[in-house]
Amino acid sequence: MKFYDIFNGDADGICALQQLRLEEPRDSVLVTGVKRDIRLLERVHAGGGDELTVLDISLRTNAGDLSRLLAAGVRCRYFDHHAPGIIPQHPNLRTFIDTAPDACTSLIVDQYLKGRHRSWAIVAAFGDNLAEAALRTAATMQIDGGDLERLQRLGEVMNYNAYGETIDDLHYHPADLFEALRVYRDPLDFINSEPVYDVLRNALAEDLDRAEVLAPAFERGDRALYVLPDAAWSRRIHGHFGNRVALVEPERANAVLVKKAGGYTVSVRAPRGRPTGADALCRMFESGGGREAAAGINFLPESDYPRFVAEFEKAFAA
Numbered sequence: 001m002k003f004y005d006i007f008n009g010d011a012d013g014i015c016a017l018q019q020l021r022l023e024e025p026r027d028s029v030l031v032t033g034v035k036r037d038i039r040l041l042e043r044v045h046a047g048g049g050d051e052l053t054v055l056d057i058s059l060r061t062n063a064g065d066l067s068r069l070l071a072a073g074v075r076c077r078y079f080d081h082h083a084p085g086i087i088p089q090h091p092n093l094r095t096f097i098d099t100a101p102d103a104c105t106s107l108i109v110d111q112y113l114k115g116r117h118r119s120w121a122i123v124a125a126f127g128d129n130l131a132e133a134a135l136r137t138a139a140t141m142q143i144d145g146g147d148l149e150r151l152q153r154l155g156e157v158m159n160y161n162a163y164g165e166t167i168d169d170l171h172y173h174p175a176d177l178f179e180a181l182r183v184y185r186d187p188l189d190f191i192n193s194e195p196v197y198d199v200l201r202n203a204l205a206e207d208l209d210r211a212e213v214l215a216p217a218f219e220r221g222d223r224a225l226y227v228l229p230d231a232a233w234s235r236r237i238h239g240h241f242g243n244r245v246a247l248v249e250p251e252r253a254n255a256v257l258v259k260k261a262g263g264y265t266v267s268v269r270a271p272r273g274r275p276t277g278a279d280a281l282c283r284m285f286e287s288g289g290g291r292e293a294a295a296g297i298n299f300l301p302e303s304d305y306p307r308f309v310a311e312f313e314k315a316f317a318a
């Protein structure tokens with residue numbers, strides 16, 4: 001019998017696993033990738049009696065492979081906050097799915113573990129840009145303002161590390177980042193003692209400097225759209241940059257496009273005051289999807305750019 005831990009490579013996926021493995025330590029096969037790489041179950045070839053823990057990847061996207069694995073006899077716990085589609089009914093499948101706009105997988109795991117490793121869930125909520133949920137959760141603990149800020153920065157830094165087209169764009173493979181992290185029970189110890197943290201923090205600051213000098217490609221009332229050049233730093237920073245723009249202009253929807261051969265990668269954020277519509281907009285395009293408040297399109301062909309701009313305008317018209 002083997003254990004498989006299958007997790008999104010972002011802060012939410014890693015912190016969800018961190019909480020579970022602090023509570024239930026075990027050696028497992030780690031299956032993860034860049035943030036956008038969510039078809040993770042297709043890489044898993046497990047069989048009878050194997051145990052899968054799946055974290056922070058859409059069940060809808062992985063439904064076919066989940067059925068295959070259940071038919072092969074695996075047992076599976078599935079934690080997530082993306083729209084799942086139809087959840088299969090199977091005696092070996094337990095799902096913990098909450099699609100509320102202020103839910104994230106690490107907060108779902110925090111509930112499952114009754115708050116036993118809550119600081120990691122707070123890190124993740126900050127990483128998923130759910131500052132209100134993070135603060136609400138932090139209010140249940142004794143955390144001073146300076147430490148809270150440090151947890152926020154860690155969430156942002158971990159999330160930043162997952163952004164890229166391929167692993168080559170990343171500073172650390174998410175499985176390696178998890179390995180660096182897992183020896184720390186307290187995220188503040190990771191921040192204070194782990195050199196990996198400083199490397200990532202400095203790299204983020206450098207990439208952000210490059211993005212912040214760019215003007216929006218268009219800007220109108222409560223909507224703004226940015227296009228970043230075809231470069232590794234753009235692919236790393238576009239998520240964090242979009243969060244920054246959302247923080248500075250909370251009533252504004254934003255789209256951040258990164259140029260690539262023949263088209264763009266797109267991330268969309270709905271205004272914070274009306275956190276819906278991003279998923280519906282992105283799903284109008286072939287490779288689009290995500291959550292109500294934040295969604296993306298893996299590949300927007302050049303020829304679809306005008307249609308995207310028009311639909312973006314419509315989706316967030318006041």
Ligand SMILES: [Mn+2]
Binds near residue numbers: 013104105128
């Ligand atoms: Mn998440």
